[in-house]
Amino acid sequence: MEEFIDIVDQQGNPTGVSATKSEIHAKGHFHNTAHVWFYDSDGNILLQQRAASKSICPLLWDVSVAGHIDAGETPEQAAVREVKEEIGVDISEDQLIKIGVFECFQSYPNGIIDNEFHHTFIVETNLWIDDFIPQKEEVEALKYVSMYEFAGIMDNIGKNNHLIASNLSYYEQVMLAILEETT
Secondary structure, rough: OOOOOEEEEEOOEEEEEEEEHHHHHHOOEEEEEEEEEEEEEOOOEEEEEOOOOOOOEEEEEEEEEEEEOOOOHHHHHHHHHHHHHOOOOOOOHHHHHHEEEEEEEEEOOOOOOOEEEEEEEEEOOOHHHHHHHOOOOOOEEEEEEEEHHHHHHHHHHOOOOOHHHHHHHHHHHHHHHHHHOOO
């Protein structure tokens, strides 16, 4: 059964209307997603490689966990649910530090129109890579990178098959938020 997602207006305000995920992407309706960036006490950031089967940006490295906010769900509820689904870890809403809502409006060659508001959280963790249980349909691989490595990846964005090039300013803001928490 396909998930239903609440439609929001161009400013991110609820419209009171929901639609299927396929309709949302076919018609370009504005909608919300939850993004969770994990980092450890040394400032290392957990990156997720998107599964090869993903219809958008397969095999690129990106946010630790991301997913659509289902109809009637809060961003925090969605973040907790997506973390459990994608990497097999239980977290609580209390662990989430919200760093902002970021606009990401893009169209892709496969016809998907993705007009998203990323409700973005950071979470400190002491888990090792082997503690995570990646969801095969979503996650190809996981890795920690240092702040130095993350900055280098951003310096070569679009040339190194890592991060999504159009999201550079978003990644920079995430890195600054994690730096503020770890220093």
